[in-house]
Amino acid sequence: MTDWKRKSKILITCPKGIPPRLAGEILALGFPVLAEEEAVVKTEGTLADTMRLNLHLRTGHRVLYHLTDFPAENPEDLYRNLRKLPWEEILHERGEHAYLCVTSTADTASISDVRFVNRKAKDAIVDRMMEKYAVRPDSGPDRDRAVVHVFWKGSAVSLYLDTSGEPLSRRGYRKIPLAAPMQETLAAAVILSTGWNGRRDFVNPMCGSGTLAIEAALFAEGKAPGLLRSNYGFVHLRGFDPAAWRAIRAAAHDAQKETAARIIATDIDPQAVAAARQNARTAGVEQRIEFSVCPFQETPVPERGGVVVLNPPYGERTGDFPALTGLYRRIGDFFKQSCSGYRGYIFTGNAALGKRVGLRTTRRTTFFNGEIECRLLEYELYAGSRRKEKENGTK
DSSP, rough: OOOOTTOOOEEEETTTTOHHHHHHHHHHHOOOEEEOOSSSSEEEEEHHHHHHHHHHHHSSSSEEEEEEEEOOHHHHHHHHHHHHGGGGGTTTTSTOOOOOEEEEEEOTTTOSHHHHHHHHHHHHHHHHHHHHHOOOOOSSOOSSSSEEEEEEEEEEEEEEEEESOOTTTOOOOOHHHHHHHOHHHHHHHHHHHHTSSSSSSEEEESSSSHHHHHHHHHTTTTOOOOOOOOOOOOGGGOOHHHHHHHHHHHHHHHHHOOOOHHHHHHHHHHHHHHHHHHHHHHHGGGGGEEEESOOGGGOOOOOOOEEEEEEOOOSSSSSSSHHHHHHHHHHHHHHHHOOTTEEEEESSSSHHHHGGGOOOSEEEEEEETEEEEEEEHHHOOSSSSHHHHHHOOOO
């Protein structure tokens, strides 16, 4: 039986640029941060701990629980060492959970295609199961049940259980994504980077399919993003305790809170607003968000202040530079004319367009949207009450 109380290394992956936000989340959950790398944060805990990490993390993609390390110079070494391991104590041989997906990352001279690593590792595991049970578990590319990850660099192999299965960015609420949507984990990282505390107002013109506004609503209510889905990789491992999982989910439900913050989301496209509203309904936060159809300049901006965040097109997939130059200039005008008392933020993958806003940035934070290097540009828009806001330490 898998030892769910054994402490081990845990690797949590994320997009490049996000590790500082993810590290903050891990610390807030009471776990240590052992290291931050380009697209991963290392911590430690038990297999049981991965349930809480999967449930609560907003900016992580996968929670990988370390099983073991061993040397391998070639594919036969990989097969032989994997077959030695007691997979019958980890995986199910029959029933709905008897399915295996193997993923890998390989940087070794003996391998040119990671698909071969996946196949060799899968063969070793199912051959071991066949030897012990005379039953060969199903296997394939779907990550909706047990997932084993092989990390092979040089002559060293590290083996992990991917306790997330499907990536945590797939919350389950974005049924209508529209074109070029912002990924949920990236939206959460953007919100955390603004320093918004969930108590003041959050304004999101150009809301598209609503991801930023929905993630803001989840954050303001203290709603664990993992509550929106029920299937994770750890559910399909031997020793999984459904009662413990129900208790963790119940505690997360009880931790939700009321908030007086207004969350306002607008878009000029009625179809986008309809899609955003439906996504918010699926996420259970439709009543928390004030949706309306209008040009971004006509977005209602409450007087008491907060943050206003826009994710305009930046020419990588849509539009052209001359038209977008005017758009960014108008965003700057909107900030100056309508957003006094706020901090303004523009998320863009085009540095040249960012310079057309016509305002001085107070901070630039680097993110990656896929392979596109992006910036979150911050503008201080306080007028008159700037000193008071700083003294209060609020946003």
